[in-house]
Amino acid sequence: MSGLLVSLILLLTASALPLAAWRRPALASRLGSWGGAAACGVGLASSIAAFAGSVTASRAWPWVTPVGGAFSLALDPLSAFFLIPMFLVCGLGAVYGRAYLAGDEGRLALGPSWCFYNLLTASMIVVLTASNALLFLVSWEVMTLASFFLVTYDHDRAESRLAGRLYLIAAHIGTAFLVVFVLLGRRYTGTLDMSQWPAAFAGIPAARLGLLFVCLVIGFGTKAGFMPLHVWLPEAHPAAPSHVSAVMSGVMIKTGIYGLLRFGTMLGTPALWWGGLLVAVGLASCVFGILFALAQQDIKRQLAYSSVENMGIVALALGVALVARALQLPTVALLALAAALLHVLNHAVFKSLLFFGAGAIYRATHTRNLDALGGLLKRMPRLGLGLIVGAAAISALPPFNGFVGEFLLYRAAVLGLNSDADAGMILLAAIGGLALTGGLAAACFTRLVGVALLGEPRTPEAAAAVEPAGAFRWPVTILAALCLALGVLGPFLVVRLAPLLSLLSGDPLAKVSGLLAPETGPLTAVTLMALLVLALVVIVAWARHGLLRGRDVREAGTWDCGYARPTARMQYTATSFAQPLVGLFVRLLRSRRRYAIAPGLFPASASLNAETRDVVRERVFTPVFQFVDRWLSFLKWLQSGRVQLYILYIVITLLGLLFWTLRGGA
């Protein structure tokens, strides 16, 4: 706990100093980066120690608020588990960010950016450890605002401002539901001390608990990016600087999952429909998320949609766990929970890797458009290797880490399939949806790697790219190594999760360990298979090398079916690669295509432009907000733009409240 507090204080300092040094951007950058990295290092060490030792600790400071808030922090295995990837990614992001932001020195203000970056990290520490509901809400809001300022870092660009506005609105709609949840919670339990809530919720009727659960899913789902509440993600992630995208996508959206786990487990035994709801949300997020990812040309937007997909997988796992809890299948519930937790960790690793990589590509080529890239692996071999590892990991391929979480989820669903006919249908839908998602993810990430890194460069900018500096590369390399390590250490990790699973399921540790014990066999086998694949790769490669030794090995142009002068523009592009799948699902994606058909017999030019905008945003939110806008426009006279009037409003409100309070007195 004290390590965390040190880290918190360091972060607040590292947040204030760059602001003070804002006139000297290089210094501000150095202060923010080093301070953030050091604080994350301290925090990482202390949270790993806390998780390994299953430490539970709490601290409280007096905080005078009218409704019963307190500045109380508590550390338990759940907090520690989420803190580990948070510190890891934020720390690497701080190192990476300094190199990344150096390109903007002189054009944009670096001091405030570092201030908010470290503030974001600090607020996440408090979110993940708050044990008072009011403190939780306040830190949640600080987190939202800090990330808002980071998204609008490049505020000269209209797309950044739009993304920021969208994010702010979406985040506050989500927060509104959380406020409702906290208010209802306080009403039912009489306290804001979250440690007393589980016991106090026990006697509440099921219908009210269901209402609370729905509030949680909407409130935290907005942050986590569940469909159809994901609309802010594909705008905010591309607009933000890459290290911020990595932090937001890698760890900040996970605070939504943390919230679901933290508060969801307080609600006691779930009804079957809770799990069904989460499975449905999860399936929609997985399948639509990855389909939209497939249809994007912007690398970072693709990665953002892929985050929607991965959060969908986590929601799916949580849904399966809830279904299993409702049907009293403890092993299935434990496996699914373990799958959700592992996927949270794994996604933090490979998604931040991919965002770091995408940022490095952006800095090297000045474009995020996949169709303008190509041939980068030859120009940046080390970064490219890291990206290929990340792509394989996020496609859930063995021997990398993405597979372990999905394997556990499949295991859970298959085990639960026998239980009950209705639940069987839900679980089979989960299995089928996950398999489809897996195939589509492979398509999506072979496209990313194949178009950006392989082949010939499609533009001069891509051809001129060179290997980026070490600060860009090292975070990627470290994370790629983690992808492989976590993929091979699966069984070890799951055993370590036992105390956390015991905390979440409410079962004693001995029972949890007993239920998990038979599952270590298959997991060990998965690890052995992963090692076998690696060994076989080495053996086959060695054999191939032996066969080719001393033989005639030449280089030539690509065989293009007899065509003698292929050019880079003749390659398949990202758009054409995805076209069959996008075309198959065009009714859902609503892709638009614009043609300019070439005239005449020997046309000089023709063009085709395919674009897939967010269906939910265009078809649901935009009409709804336009409707609201139309009906509320008569209130516009309130906003006159004169300060005097606004002060008058405040005075009137205050006086009104004063009269309201005093009306019964004397």
Add this chain to the structure above:
Amino acid sequence: MTSWLDIVMVLLFLTDLGLLGSSRLGVYVRLAAVQGVLVGVLPLLVQHTLALETVAVAAGTIAVKSVLFPWLMARIMRGFDDRRERQPYLGYTVSLVLGVLAVGAALWISRRLPESGAGGLAAHGFLMPAALFSIFTGLILLVTRRKAVTQVLGYLVMENGIYVAGMVLVPESTFLVELGVLLDLFVGVFLMGIMIFHIQREFDHIDTDQLAALKDWGGEP
């Protein structure tokens, strides 16, 4: 006996899915004929004794549903240039996926239906789901297809479902109900046949959506 019933019902499921997933009118008519046989032999499998009445009804059903109707429809279609259901409102693949959801729904509903006193027939796993699924299939076809022939087929499939459901719920008077419905359907097919024949002669096609152009208040040119 039960396993034969199982096989017949599974085949009913498959013909329904086949109807949802194919585009050729010829396939539709052939599948409908197969369905007629499947539904026709049902009384023989359900009634454990071979009464003359049962055999007669079975023979009659098969004769009407799998010989007469298909023959009539094949006759109607002989004049068509285009024997495919082109551009349905819902694609074949989507219909197929919708079909699987409908199977799930049928099973879910039939698990929750109260068991009627039909000699344990309702408890028999496949009858009720197959009946419900045929009804759903008929509805999907009616709603999503354009051609008049397919519309008639939708009714036919739905009627098959109702017939099977009737056998489960009111086994005593199934045949009476069936006779009535069959008569209605016969008149329906007959009228539709005449109508399609005339529409086609007038307009050179049988897309029902273009009948909308006949509405008298329409403002379109």
Add this chain to the structure above:
Amino acid sequence: MNGRGLIHYALALLLAPLLLGVINRVKAAFAGRRGQPVLQPYYDLVKLLQKGAVYSRTTTWVFRAGPVVTLAALLAALALVPFAGQAGPLSFQGDVIVCVYLLGLARFFTVLAALDTGSAFEGMGASREVQFSALAEPALLVGLVVLGRQTSTASLGPMFAAVGPALWMTAGTTLALLAVAFFIVLLSENSRVPFDDPNTHLELTMIHEVMVLDHGGPDFGLILYGSALKLWIFSAFVAGLVVPYRCGNGWVDTAAAVGALLLTALVVGTVESCMARLRLLRVPHLLISATVAAVLAFLLMTR
């Protein structure tokens, strides 16, 4: 690890190219030709492995790693596949999932190697491959999981060991639907007609073959051998389901299973000879039908 499983593994390594030979022979017979020798794939392999190689200047290490990783993944997957009712040498609970994802790993690197050449044709093949496999994967996985539920296990070995005449009597419809699903996936994943025509001479209509246009020499040998292994894996699924012959004597069972595989190859060859290739736009429909069959098998089981 088990002795007979290892023998079966060795048998698969040895006999897999034979399946390709049988299919070609059957197709030749249908066309009224004598056709190439049944052992032709072996001759091809030997010849390819003796050659040198030519690499495109565009390519990187990914292109060279493609065939290697693909073959390694298939070799690992093969160790999980049951044969003659006997579990694969490395079978364990949950190997179903690992097996399907290893096939995914093989595909991932084949596709990357194809994109590495920068050729429009190979990009096209890769694009089609990922589309069809994304649709085939649910069919295969759901099918295997449903079979697992029918036989109450999540391991391929016991799953196929439990399939027998007795199970066909009690759950025939389920098994028949699954067999249909597996067979469709077999045709799709091994790029056979009606999904892909391995003998076509026009690159525009190819799927799998066009992805490996640039590979030559030992690399192409690895690819050819890998595709033979893949055919063996899928044929083992189909044959294990449809021809679950067991008499008790292990060697006779093994021989019968090899016979069943050759029979599957015969059926594949017959299908290839009697059917035309589907229009590419119709392929997803067939693959989704396979998933539908597998899901229907499950639904009928849970009534």
